[in-house]
Amino acid sequence: EKGGYEHFMIKEIYEQPKAVRETMSGRLAKDDSHIIFDELKWTPEEVAGINKIAIVACGTAYHAGIVGKYYLENLARIPVEVDVASEFRYRSPLVDDKTLVIVISQSGETLDTLAGLKEAKRLGARTLAITNVVGSSIAREADHVIYTWAGPEIAVASTKAYTTQLVTLCMLSIYVAALRETLAAAKVKELIQGLRDLPAQAHEILEDVEPIKTFAQQYGFNEDVFFIGRALDYCVALEGSLKLKEISYIHAEAYAAGELKHGTLALIIEGVPVIALATQPDVYEKMLSNIKEVKARDAVVIGIAMKGDDHIRNYVDHAIYIPDAHKYLAPLLAVIPLQLLAYYAAITRGCDVDKPRNLAKSVTVE
Numbered sequence: 001e002k003g004g005y006e007h008f009m010i011k012e013i014y015e016q017p018k019a020v021r022e023t024m025s026g027r028l029a030k031d032d033s034h035i036i037f038d039e040l041k042w043t044p045e046e047v048a049g050i051n052k053i054a055i056v057a058c059g060t061a062y063h064a065g066i067v068g069k070y071y072l073e074n075l076a077r078i079p080v081e082v083d084v085a086s087e088f089r090y091r092s093p094l095v096d097d098k099t100l101v102i103v104i105s106q107s108g109e110t111l112d113t114l115a116g117l118k119e120a121k122r123l124g125a126r127t128l129a130i131t132n133v134v135g136s137s138i139a140r141e142a143d144h145v146i147y148t149w150a151g152p153e154i155a156v157a158s159t160k161a162y163t164t165q166l167v168t169l170c171m172l173s174i175y176v177a178a179l180r181e182t183l184a185a186a187k188v189k190e191l192i193q194g195l196r197d198l199p200a201q202a203h204e205i206l207e208d209v210e211p212i213k214t215f216a217q218q219y220g221f222n223e224d225v226f227f228i229g230r231a232l233d234y235c236v237a238l239e240g241s242l243k244l245k246e247i248s249y250i251h252a253e254a255y256a257a258g259e260l261k262h263g264t265l266a267l268i269i270e271g272v273p274v275i276a277l278a279t280q281p282d283v284y285e286k287m288l289s290n291i292k293e294v295k296a297r298d299a300v301v302i303g304i305a306m307k308g309d310d311h312i313r314n315y316v317d318h319a320i321y322i323p324d325a326h327k328y329l330a331p332l333l334a335v336i337p338l339q340l341l342a343y344y345a346a347i348t349r350g351c352d353v354d355k356p357r358n359l360a361k362s363v364t365v366e
């Protein structure tokens with residue numbers, strides 16, 4: 001059932017090109033001019049009635065939600081707030097019939113997310129579920145459902161669910177942007193073409209995992225690892241850090257790179273590995289300054305950058321490249337080396353990758 005792979009997690013990491021292709025299947029117009037969501041069929045009037053979006057999820061799905069905020073705000077120009085479900089449901093959220101509440105859940109069974117969805121409905125919100133499991137509790141409860149079609153995810157550490165959630169959120173944002181007329185046709189086309197490139201680009205990363213494996217073997221016994229990034233790279237940093245913690249038990253923290261000097265920089269000392277994501281062109285120079293900051297404290301810096309960025313080699317100890325992608329889609333690729341890093345670090349340390357201690361695949365208790 002593991003199809004020749006040693007663990008479900010690595011199998012699912014390698015399934016990402018296919019999973020992402022499935023998520024997009026039938027949803028990209030042939031001429032790349034628009035997104036098709038037969039399951040929504042929203043009208044401009046309906047969308048005009050939404051003045052705010054709240055995204056509610058847990059764990060990795062929450063990290064996808066943060067990327068979703070970025071997409072929806074930038075592309076569709078609607079204010080978005082993102083909450084972890086266990087906070088949302090108890091904080092009297094400002095949600096009403098003009099709010100669209102999007103819940104994201106791979107399993108569709110996470111108790112807090114389901115409760116958040118019920119609370120949103122009680123407050124009169126329209127609800128949309130993004131989930132991977134057909135007929136799950138969350139799918140049944142929501143007004144609208146978009147399935148991610150990632151195929152079953154067995155490993156506790158979520159991988160292909162995250163990338164397919166990101167693709168879904170990107171498509172949803174383009175879809176809503178079209179209804180609100182906030183995105184020029186040329187930009188829509190550019191993004192859809194970028195989406196089409198993703199499966200092959202993800203495949204390309206998976207063809208050469210040696211550098212990241214070597215790195216994981218070399219630093220797998222360190223006690224602390226830091227992940228830094230700005231903008232979308234910060235969202236990916238959060239996910240990379242969660243992955244490392246949950247399966248390799250290495251203490252990891254993700255920081256918005258600009259926040260370092262507000263406290264955390266005190267922890268950066270000689271030899272501490274820092275994974276620095278630098279895929280976002282708009283904040284690239286700022287990111288380089290942050291890399292210099294940690295290098296000046298003798299951290300070991302691994303830069304994750306887009307292919308073609310030779311410049312970064314002057315600042316980091318090791319550079320890991322992802323294919324040159326649309327900046328909004330870079331997170332889908334940048335997360336893959338981080339998933340692999342967590343996997344190989346866990347293997348190096350002899351951890352039970354598919355069943356990490358204290359964790360369950362589906363959290364159906366509070």
Ligand code: M6R
Binds near residue numbers: 060361
């Ligand atoms: O099934 P869900 O997407 O609702 O699950 C949410 C989290 O429990 C899940 O993403 C968890 O954080 C994973 N173990 C992360 O790898």
